Amino acid sequence: MAARDLVKTYPQGRGKPPLTALDGLSFEAAPGTVFGLLGPNGAGKSTTVKILSTLARADSGRAFVAGIDVGADPAGVRRAIGFVAQKQVSDPMDTGLENLLLAGRLHGMGARRARERAEELLDRFGLAGAARRQVKTYSGGMIRKLDVAVGLMHRPRVLFLDEPTTGLDPEARAEMWAEIERMAAGERMTVLLTTHYLEEADRLAARLAIVDGGRVVAEGSPEQLKSELRGDAVLVQPRDRARLPEARAAVGGVSVFREVGIVGRAVHARADDGGAALPQALAALEAAGVPVASATVSRPSLDDVYLAHTGRSFAAAEERHARAEAEGVAA
Numbered sequence: 001m002a003a004r005d006l007v008k009t010y011p012q013g014r015g016k017p018p019l020t021a022l023d024g025l026s027f028e029a030a031p032g033t034v035f036g037l038l039g040p041n042g043a044g045k046s047t048t049v050k051i052l053s054t055l056a057r058a059d060s061g062r063a064f065v066a067g068i069d070v071g072a073d074p075a076g077v078r079r080a081i082g083f084v085a086q087k088q089v090s091d092p093m094d095t096g097l098e099n100l101l102l103a104g105r106l107h108g109m110g111a112r113r114a115r116e117r118a119e120e121l122l123d124r125f126g127l128a129g130a131a132r133r134q135v136k137t138y139s140g141g142m143i144r145k146l147d148v149a150v151g152l153m154h155r156p157r158v159l160f161l162d163e164p165t166t167g168l169d170p171e172a173r174a175e176m177w178a179e180i181e182r183m184a185a186g187e188r189m190t191v192l193l194t195t196h197y198l199e200e201a202d203r204l205a206a207r208l209a210i211v212d213g214g215r216v217v218a219e220g221s222p223e224q225l226k227s228e229l230r231g232d233a234v235l236v237q238p239r240d241r242a243r244l245p246e247a248r249a250a251v252g253g254v255s256v257f258r259e260v261g262i263v264g265r266a267v268h269a270r271a272d273d274g275g276a277a278l279p280q281a282l283a284a285l286e287a288a289g290v291p292v293a294s295a296t297v298s299r300p301s302l303d304d305v306y307l308a309h310t311g312r313s314f315a316a317a318e319e320r321h322a323r324a325e326a327e328g329v330a331a
């Protein structure tokens with residue numbers, strides 16, 4: 001599966017310039033692997049998935065899914081893919097089994113094949129015991145699993161999983177992750193997973209593209225992306241936010257630190273050995289008379305990768321998008 005230079009704009013109306021949702025987005029996912037599209041809300045993930053799954057057309061650029069050109073043969077693409085959207089697809093008034101059989105019929109499967117496949121999937125997702133219960137009696141985690149099973153009925157070569165664990169509690173999320181891992185191994189298909197959970201991308205994706213502002217800002221395996229960042233991240237939060245610039249200057253004055261900057265309410269810096277460097281930062285802050293509220297050292301995470309490529313933290317990007325949306329609604 002590949003996206004090449006996808007551009008997509010949405011009209012905004014009332015004399016405003018169109019909004020550029022995708023600004024030359026490209027990536028390539030190897031067949032049979034889980035590829036992650038990771039980005040904060042509004043980065044352009046859903047728009048990418050809509051184009052790849054033929055639900056929307058790009059203004060320009062090309063995309064290939066299961067070896068098929070999306071622009072030239074959308075019907076062929078639709079036959080080759082399964083799509084698990086963020087919104088529930090299964091009918092709450094039907095049983096789990098009925099939902100699966102209906103999906104089978106929609107895909108033109110014979111009654112016997114559909115039943116065999118439905119039972120196989122119910123077993124696979126631990127739903128066999130609930131197969132004959134109405135979906136409205138299921139937990140959120142069970143409904144998500146059933147929705148994934150619905151997307152798998154016709155044995156797609158490519159599966160789109162759009163934010164598969166959004167809204168699940170931590171326990172259901174962990175269970176869903178295990179299911180996705182098992183499924184990817186068992187069905188030998190290509191999975192395009194979109195997520196705004198760094199941990200989810202880290203755990204499930206063999207490779208991933210970090211999307212920001214409609215472009216891919218970094219691509220590689222989670223390990224590759226993290227190993228590009230040398231050293232540990234050190235975060236020090238002064239008690240008084242107004243003293244952040246002083247805190248930054250104090251930490252910046254210690255030679256073991258590099259890439260010293262302000263992220264949110266904290267001073268962020270990098271050091272080869274964070275544990276040994278932290279006391280030096282605290283001593284410098286004490287000497288400067290800046291009281292400290294908290295200090296942490298962490299191994300590089302995908303959040304650090306995002307920060308290194310965009311200059312802001314993932315959480316800050318999500319907040320900014322939420323604010324912009326709220327202002328857009330209020331305007």
Ligand SMILES: Nc1ncnc2c1ncn2[C@@H]1O[C@H](COP(=O)(O)OP(=O)(O)OP(=O)(O)O)[C@@H](O)[C@H]1O
Pocket residue numbers: 010011019020021039040041042043044045046047048196
């Ligand atoms: N139909 C639309 N009309 C106008 N603007 C849109 C439309 N769909 C998306 N956008 C805008 O395009 C940008 C990219 O949105 P997109 O939904 O692709 O992002 P995302 O990364 O999938 O975020 P989310 O996780 O919130 O779905 C956002 O600024 C969004 O507000």
